[in-house]
Amino acid sequence: MSSFTRSDLTDLFRAFAQRMAAERTLLGELDGEIGDADHGVAMADGFEAAARALANVEDENQTLGDGFTLAGQVLLNAVGATTGPLYASALTRAATTFGPVQEVPFDHLPALIPAIFEGVERRGHGKPGDKTMLDAWWPAAHVVTHESDSSSGTVECLRAAAQAAAKGAEDTRAMMASRGRAARLGPRSIGHLDPGAVSAAALLDVLASWAADHERLT
Known part of the structure; x- marks a missing residue:
């Protein structure tokens, strides 16, 4: 059985960073409609900084827990605003989930999704439907915890989670924001996608694609 290693974590964050760079303009435009237009820059710069930090300190003594903690700290400093603390908490939760080991079985990778959801939920005190x-993250976590079983492969589980996240992000178009800067718009926030949900769905799409490539090459 293949494993998910500390080196794989660095590679995964490189993939995250590449996607956030590609989505930078779109996310900025979406955020400009209901926020302050900085989400694309923040996500692109933050994940690039996290990937670079993970690569710089990667050695035989680094555990997965150390890696997730480091990535969270970098995102906290590089992203700031609301998103930075939320993802910092999410990755701290992931550090606890994966623990002080240098690798885990590859089929443990989907556990990253509910860990991130729980970290964001606890830090932000929000709920699905708040836009x-x-x-x-919630529909993706629901797929992992309630809809997948031992007969589902890791990649299939992650793909289903990514699809659920994409639908969840699209569903924010019909919602009225009740948190963050967009909440100030009230009913005027309806009809716009939430940029945070769109970037989250993109990260989950990357996770599924990265896992498929990893499985094919091992």
């Missing part, structure tokens, strides 16, 4: 990133 936030939780509207992407």
Whole structure:
């Protein structure tokens, strides 16, 4: 059985960073409609900084827990605003989930999704339907914890979670924001996608694609 290693974590964050860079303009435009237009820059710069930090300190003594903690700390400093603390808490939760080991069985990878959802939920005190990133993370976590079983492969589980997140992000268009800067718009926030949910869905799409490539190459 293949494993998910500390080196794989660095590679995964490189893939995250590449996707956030590609989505930078779109996310900025979406955020400009209901926020302050900085979400694309923040996500692109933050994940690039996290990927770079993970690569710089990667050695035989680094555990997965150390890696997730480091990535969270970097995102906290590089992203700031609301998104930075939320993802910092999410990755701290992931550090606890994966623990002080240098690798885990590959089929443990989907556990990253509910860990991130729980970290964001606890830090932000939000709920699905608030028109936030939780509207992407929650359906993805639900797939992992309630809809997948031992007969589902890791990649199939992650693909289903990514699809659920994409639908969740699209569903934010019909929602009225009740948290964050967009909440100031009230009913005027209806008809716009939430940029945090869109970026979350993109990260989940990357996770599924990265896992498929990893499985094919091992």
